[in-house]
Amino acid sequence: MNREILRLSLPNIIVNITVPLLGMVDLAIVGHIGDASYIGGIALGTMIFNIIYFNFSFLRMGTSGYTAQAFGAGNMEEALRILVRGLAIAFSSAVILLFLQKPIAMLASLVLEGSKDTLEYAYTYFYVRIWAAPATLGLYTFKGWFLGMQNARIPMIIEIVLNSVNVLFSLLFVFVFHMGIAGVALGTVLAQYSGLLLAAFFWLKYYRNIAKVDLRSSLEKSALLGFFKVNGDIFLRSFCLLAVFTFIPVISYKSGDEILAANTVLMQLFSLFSFFMDGFAFAAEAMVGRFIGERDSISLHISVKYLMRWGWALTALFTLLYIVAGNGILSLLTDDNPTVMATSAHYLKWMLIVPVAGFGAFLYDGIYVGATASRAMLYIMFAATVVFFTTFFILNGIAGNDGLWIAFLLFLFCRSILMWWRCDKILYEDYKNK
Numbered sequence: 001m002n003r004e005i006l007r008l009s010l011p012n013i014i015v016n017i018t019v020p021l022l023g024m025v026d027l028a029i030v031g032h033i034g035d036a037s038y039i040g041g042i043a044l045g046t047m048i049f050n051i052i053y054f055n056f057s058f059l060r061m062g063t064s065g066y067t068a069q070a071f072g073a074g075n076m077e078e079a080l081r082i083l084v085r086g087l088a089i090a091f092s093s094a095v096i097l098l099f100l101q102k103p104i105a106m107l108a109s110l111v112l113e114g115s116k117d118t119l120e121y122a123y124t125y126f127y128v129r130i131w132a133a134p135a136t137l138g139l140y141t142f143k144g145w146f147l148g149m150q151n152a153r154i155p156m157i158i159e160i161v162l163n164s165v166n167v168l169f170s171l172l173f174v175f176v177f178h179m180g181i182a183g184v185a186l187g188t189v190l191a192q193y194s195g196l197l198l199a200a201f202f203w204l205k206y207y208r209n210i211a212k213v214d215l216r217s218s219l220e221k222s223a224l225l226g227f228f229k230v231n232g233d234i235f236l237r238s239f240c241l242l243a244v245f246t247f248i249p250v251i252s253y254k255s256g257d258e259i260l261a262a263n264t265v266l267m268q269l270f271s272l273f274s275f276f277m278d279g280f281a282f283a284a285e286a287m288v289g290r291f292i293g294e295r296d297s298i299s300l301h302i303s304v305k306y307l308m309r310w311g312w313a314l315t316a317l318f319t320l321l322y323i324v325a326g327n328g329i330l331s332l333l334t335d336d337n338p339t340v341m342a343t344s345a346h347y348l349k350w351m352l353i354v355p356v357a358g359f360g361a362f363l364y365d366g367i368y369v370g371a372t373a374s375r376a377m378l379y380i381m382f383a384a385t386v387v388f389f390t391t392f393f394i395l396n397g398i399a400g401n402d403g404l405w406i407a408f409l410l411f412l413f414c415r416s417i418l419m420w421w422r423c424d425k426i427l428y429e430d431y432k433n434k
Helices: 002-031 036-054 058-072 076-099 101-109 116-148 153-176 181-206 221-254 257-294 297-334 338-351 354-370 374-399 401-428
Strands: none
Touching: 002 036, 002 153, 002 181, 002 257, 002 297, 036 101, 036 116, 036 181, 036 221, 058 076, 058 116, 058 221, 058 257, 058 354, 076 101, 076 116, 076 221, 101 116, 116 153, 116 181, 116 257, 153 181, 221 257, 221 374, 221 401, 257 297, 257 338, 257 354, 257 401, 297 338, 297 354, 297 401, 338 401, 354 374, 354 401, 374 401
16 A cells, blocks of 8 residues: 555656746746846746636546546546546636636736836736647646546656756747747747647557547536536635635735745745645545545555555654754755845744644545545635634734734644544545445
């Protein structure tokens, strides 16, 4: 069981680590072609897409849970139908995004702040990269499907190739063809389509003969409605999560540059923890869905128990890391600014609690996705979001930035406790009715 967990989690951890490295490369490229407006432009443009695509994470999560259950049940016909449904929704959504690109840009202009040049570069980046939407959303579906089929290696290969192609094209368009920030965006577009073609290649090579694709049954109204129901719950759940993670930098900005910088640095430590926990959460999606499909309650129970052991082990490791090396990590990120360093060190105490408060939220998300328990995920996320904002507004005038961190910790802790409380019913009672 431990080998199976590592087989599914390690490739996803590698992918999680490569994604921010790609963002650093993009920033390094634009950092060598002009003034700070280029960097600000790509930062704002990237933020727009992060907000858009974050809300489409249901394409991966919903697809992986359903596919894993079909795989466990040995129903390859249904597994293919799920892929068709996911791709149909992905490409339809992408067409809508392309059609609405100007209204989206106009809406973004109401909230984005920056110089005239920065905003101009941001919109240049946006209007080029938006054409990658079909490939980006299609890849979400393919990655979720491969994971549901218990294959975490293919998504890892796709991501590594995609990122490599992105860097090469961006360098070519910027330094050879002198296309500026539009070249960086075009590099991303071509890389996304390269990734989609590679995903299609892997599907044709390994899975095209597992069953016959039936478009009519795949797009049947009742099946689509059920798929939309689960994905709609995950969409609203993601929206709540986005509200919290968007609110933190916004309210930090209003507290001053030092607080904004300190909170941004500390959230990097949170991201480091999340890279590893998300890898095990993805493993949970695949394994829980598979064992539910197999109706193997014994393996289901054992897998959850072992996943939790890995969660506690990583929690202990990262807590110790932050205690022993927290200040050292902060100095690597903020050494050039003593004020930011001192402010970050002051609030580091809250980061020491994050692994304990949050590891359950990550792992149970994966478990619930594998069980397609989307409605419970939504209710719990909504409750935790209410706790976050209520706590913040109560403590804001009393505790300042400490109140923000307390609210964030309660947000994580609330999700962990409520999902733990409902887990037995979802896994060992509700799954019998699936």
